[in-house]
Amino acid sequence: MELLTNVIRPYAWGSTSAIAGVQGRPVPSPEPEAELWMGGHPSAPSQLARGALDTLVEADPAGELGADVAAALGARLPFLMKLLAAETPLSLQAHPSEAQAREGFAQAEESGPPLGDPRRSYVDPHHKPELICAVTPFSALCGFRPVSRSVEVLAPVVQDIPALRALVDSLREGADLRAFVAGLFALPDAEQVAVSFADACRAGGSSPDHALAVSLAEQYPGDIGIVLALLLNRLSLEPGEAIFLRAGVLHAYLHGVGVEIMACSDNVLRGGLTPKHIDVPELLRVVRFEESAAVPFEPESPAPGVRVWSPPVPEFSLTRVVLAEAGGQATLTATGPRIVFVLEGVVTVEDGTGPVVLSGGQSGYLPSGHPTLTVSGEGTVFQATTNL
Missing domain, CATH: 2.60.120.10 (Jelly Rolls)
Structure with missing residues (x-):
């Protein structure tokens, strides 16, 4: 390595x-x-x-x-x-x-x-x-949360903002998400609308969503993305x-x-x-203008202390090893190249050509041709490799 x-x-x-x-x-x-x-x-x-x-x-x-x-x-x-x-x-x-x-x-x-x-x-x-x-x-x-929830959050704070009230009413009456977002970006006075929306959330908002809008407005004043953010799952x-x-x-x-x-x-x-x-x-x-749930992506757990996330793409998979849960040692496999990153602790990596010691914040690269390696010691290790 x-x-x-x-x-x-x-x-x-x-x-x-x-x-x-x-x-x-x-x-x-x-x-x-x-x-x-x-x-x-x-x-x-x-x-x-x-x-x-x-x-x-x-x-x-x-x-x-x-x-x-x-x-x-x-x-x-x-x-x-x-x-x-x-x-x-x-x-x-x-x-x-x-x-x-x-x-x-x-x-x-x-x-x-x-x-x-x-x-x-x-x-x-x-x-x-x-x-x-x-x-x-x-x-x-x-991702976009259910439209009904977005309307529920937006409606109470847009009553005195005609441009936004019209967009929210259209969403309530069946307009699609794409039309709503396109309408936001087409507002001729979008910056002032965003300021007014943040002020309304500050004055009359009662939910964590309204508090989020206020927080975003402090960092990005006048950004219409403050409104768009409240359409998304938290x-x-x-x-x-x-x-x-x-x-x-x-x-x-x-x-x-x-x-x-x-x-x-x-x-x-x-x-x-x-x-x-x-x-x-x-x-x-x-953008996919469709409602979706925001939930964690579940890993496989092939061994104690080891989690592997393999999403439906060929370019990558990610493995996390918590060595304290793995008994101090774990064997990792890969058919292609890999990068090993030590998040914390001191870890010995053995790939068959000799040990390499990595401490927190360090990483190493291993080309193809080394199908297994062993990590041992104390700490947390991440491995990136392909998903073919």
Whole structure:
């Protein structure tokens, strides 16, 4: 196993304590730290002693990934693992399907803004399903809840806001969710409407949903996403629980620390709670405007202390091992490449070529050709690999 040096993304919504604390660095960190990236995404690839991970995979996909993975998923590490620390809410967002991503990227390459332009919606031709496993209590918005519940929450606080009252009345009378969301973005005075809505929630709201709107307004004043957020399910995960987000599901992480794994893409269609570009037509095309339940994604438990999340996508699966529950040792299998990340403790990893010791915040990479490895010691370990 080879040690990885990973990039930390300093987004404004990040924490000054979570990632630094895991890595044993001084707290608080000089700036917010949002995501520790572990993988081969070309914008921030992990480094090995022999080079950048994306370059190594591209040069020898069969050797690094295995012939089957390379044939199925191409000459790139298909997954990206992150330690994510949300001190404040992330933007409302959705991700495209594989077909939508290919089409959107091709159009952007032909006639859209260049790569690096903040107005560009598609930066690669890949989808971005994702799963996050909570490390701390973790809260999120995920998918549209029943329309009747949304009307119940919105109606009491929009009576003195004519534009919103009309939209809520139309929703009550049978208008679909897409029409409601399109109507929000089409409001000519959306910023003032958002301010008035937050004021109404502050003055007359009586539910946790109204309190959420007030909190979001303090961070994103005048953002119409404050209204949109109240159409979504609120989900709270306990440590060790996970949620899987397929293409088209509108969502936002609100607060907490988690280990996230996704297909290796950075395609994001934003819908609010952000100063960044919102591509309304593309968002309306990609989002699934359907009611859905927000429930944890259940893992398999092949052995004590071991949980495996294998969502219905080929790019990734995630394993968590709590060594204290596993009797101090566990054997992990994989048919392709893998990244092992130690969240806390001191762990010895043995892959048949010699032991490697990883402590909290460290990670290692193992190419294909090593079907089993053993982790032992004290702490919590995550493994990212493919799901073929």
